[in-house]
Amino acid sequence: MPVEREDSREGLVVLRDRKFIACGGCGWVHYAMTGEEKLALDRGLSRYNLTPAEQYFFESAYRQCLRCEAPVGGFREAQERDFARAAGHVVTPVLIDNS
Ligand SMILES: [Zn+2]
Numbered sequence: 001m002p003v004e005r006e007d008s009r010e011g012l013v014v015l016r017d018r019k020f021i022a023c024g025g026c027g028w029v030h031y032a033m034t035g036e037e038k039l040a041l042d043r044g045l046s047r048y049n050l051t052p053a054e055q056y057f058f059e060s061a062y063r064q065c066l067r068c069e070a071p072v073g074g075f076r077e078a079q080e081r082d083f084a085r086a087a088g089h090v091v092t093p094v095l096i097d098n099s
Contacts, residue, residue: 021094022082023065024074029086030094033062038095062095072096 019032033041041062045055063072072094078086 020078020083020091021072021075021096022078023068023070024076025065025070026068027082027085028065028067028089028092029078029082030066030072030075030092032096033093037093059095062093064094066092066094 020029021032022029045058050058064070065072065075075094075096
């Protein structure tokens with residue numbers, strides 16, 4: 001049986017040692033995208049030949065709460081109670097500068 005190896009995790013989202021943050025507005029839990037993931041995202045996008053405006057629009061979707069669209073600027077570090085609430089939803093990535 002093939003075993004998933006650490007160095008062959010392309011395409012998989014690894015949530016270990018992640019920085020989790022919660023929306024300041026609704027408490028929805030997100031995780032901070034790493035610079036590496038941002039690059040991968042950019043590479044994926046380049047396939048579609050987006051205009052700069054389209055690219056900005058796409059990226060902005062990662063700079064706000066998935067649920068209430070509050071900007072990531074108002075996010076805070078996720079607490080235990082946030083995780084309890086997050087148990088029922090998919091944790092989504094957001095882009096945070098200088099993370
Ligand atoms: Zn929110």
